[in-house]
Amino acid sequence: IAISGQYHFGEADNVFRPFVGVGYYESNFSNEKIDAASTTGDHVGLSTAKGVIGTVGVDMNINSTWFARADARYMRSRPELRVGGQGTGSELELDPWTVGFGIGARF
Template sequence: MNRFRTLTLALLGTLAVAPTAFAQDGTDTSGKRFAIVGGYALSEPTKDPTIGGTPAKVDGDGAATLSASYYITDNIAVEAWGAADKFGHRVSTATGKTASVAAQPYALSGQYHFGSSSQTVRPFVGLGYFESNFSEETATPTGPLAGQRIGLETAKGAIATVGVDANFHPNWFARADVRYLHGNSDVKIDGVDAGEAKLNPVVVGVGLGARF
C-alpha cells in the first residue's frame, strides 16, 4: 500500500507540474502513427473477496508493463496494453496469510488524446476491454486452506484509463496513467465454487515511450 501511495503521489505531482514545466510549444508529432511504451505499475485491489464464506484481503503489487498504440488520427488511438510480468498478490484473512496468487492483465482500448500534435503536454482518456489471467494459486501450508487446491477463473470486463503524455523529443515522451479494471473472477476450492473475487484493481503507472 505504501508503494502504491508513493507512485500515486508521484503521478499526481507530474500532472500538477507538467503544464508549468512544459508551458512552451511542444515538439510536433503529427503523422507519427505508432507508439510503444515500457513502464512500471502498481496494482491495488479496491474490493476484497469472500472465500468460502470468510472475508479476505488481497494486497497490491508492482510489475513491468508494455503497450503498443496505433494512432488513427493525431487524436484517436487504439492501444494494446498489458503486464509484462505478473502482479503477485498475498491473500490474508483474520488468521493471517491464507494464500498467494499471481495476476497478469492485458487490455485493448480506444483512446482520445486532447489538444494538437504540437503540444508538449497531452492528456488522454481511454475505454476498452480487459482480461486478467490468474496463476500460481497456492494455499499457505499453515493457513485455513492448507492442503486444498485453489483456482481463480480469468477476470473479464471493462477498463477505463486517464493519463498524460509529456513529449520532449519528436520520437520520445514520458507517460503517467491510471487504469481501473472492473471485472469478476469465480473462486473454486478443490473444484467447488467458493465465491467471487471482485478485485476491481486500480493500476497506477509511469513509463517511457517512443513514437514513430
C-alpha cells in the same frame, strides 16, 4: 491480455496532451495459495478475471520524436471462487488501480 483505445485531447504538437481510454482485459491465476479456505483440503482457485479497463493520463512531448507518459488504470472484475475445480457461486471483488510511467517514441 488487454486491448484498449485512447482519445488524446489537444494538438499533436502540444507539450502536454491529456488522454482517456477504455478497454477490456482477461487475467488468469495460477498457483493460488489461500490458507484455511478449504477444510476438505481441496484446491482453492479463481476463474479467469475479465473486465473493463478505464484509463486517464497525460503525455508530455519532449521533442517531435520522444515523449514521457504518466497514467492511472482502473480494472474491475469479479472472478468466481472455485473449490476442487467446482464453482461456489461466490465472487471475489478485484478492483485494482495501477499507475504507470514511461518514455515513448513516435516513428
